[in-house]
Amino acid sequence: MAPDIDGFEDEPDGDELDDLDGAHGLDRSSPMPLWAQLQQDLTRRLGSGEFDNGFPGELELVEAYGVSRYTVREALRRLRESRLIDSAKGRGSWVRRGGDNNPPLGSLYSLFYEVDAKGIQQRSVVVSQERVTSALAARELGLPEDTEFFYLERVRLADEQPMAHDQTWIPASVAAPLLDVDFAVSGLYDELAARCGVSLAGGRERISAVLPSDADRKLLEVPDDIACFEIRRVSTVEARRLEFRLTVVRGDRYSVLADWSPQGYTVSAEPLPGAPTEG
Structure with a gap:
């Protein structure tokens, strides 16, 4: 992958990923942005309890889904806003527990x-x-x-x-x-x-x-x-x-x-x- 103008990697062409360690492939022909598809799939996996023992890091998600770090960061930002995960510098991301999962508003x-x-x-x-x-x-x-x-x-x-x-x-x-x-x-x-x-x-x-x-x-x-x-x-x-x-x-x-x-x-x-x- 070559760096894009923002310093992140370009998205790969095609849709080589069908399923890898629970990840569903993203549809690059869909009008839905890749970050939104990634957010949906991570939400699905969170709901199934797949990440109860630890949430993957950015680079793991980049490799698993074949997308840029920018796409991963945007999906994670949305998950934080939905209060499904928390993140901290040097600690990565983790699943919120108990009452913290109550949706706002x-x-x-x-x-x-x-x-x-x-x-x-x-x-x-x-x-x-x-x-x-x-x-x-x-x-x-x-x-x-x-x-x-x-x-x-x-x-x-x-x-x-x-x-x-x-x-x-x-x-x-x-x-x-x-x-x-x-x-x-x-x-x-x-x-x-x-x-x-x-x-x-x-x-x-x-x-x-x-x-x-x-x-x-x-x-x-x-x-x-x-x-x-x-x-x-x-x-x-x-x-x-x-x-x-x-x-x-x-x-x-x-x-x-x-x-x-x-x-x-x-x-x-x-x-x-x-x-x-x-x-």
Whole structure:
């Protein structure tokens, strides 16, 4: 492999790797970036407990998957952001244990975390990505009605099956740099942190059972006898309401879980067994 212009090795041509020590080969003809494919496969292997006795180093992953160190580093960065692994200079990476594996940011993202952890391929179809005004978003965020927002609308797929219709509004004064991001595979919060310097600190979600609108029924391919969940989220940064998100999820592909004890309870979410591959 020859060094590329960034000082990393070029990706090799072809797809010689089919399976090596549990690693699944990456598809270089896929529109999904290699780092995203690598992240998915490592997530699958983490979920199966393959790395319980030690997580491989960067060079081991470069050799096993036949990719550049840049690709490996980007995949590991995403795994750290998902709180699946930790890393430290001179110590490499290791699997997070126990409560550290609890996904951040509420039940909606518990759901997408659980989908990843089960090795199910995720991607998004971007319906709209533009500047808009929205009286609804302005009201939810306590802003003037003429506030301009960055608006992102996606259909979230799991194993190529529609799972959720996701709409997000963030003031354009903060999120305008996201207008040219490819959100087919990129995560909104990752890009918000990287490009805008903003990390959401918390917020509130309201989950309700709803009958889907005709538009949602069409986008999500919902049968007539299936209801949906609607998730309304307002996210904050330093007590400032910054994001309004409205997500409709197929009710036959999603469940809400509550773990309780005398000290209280926590709410999480998971895909229903077999749901992503059902008609």
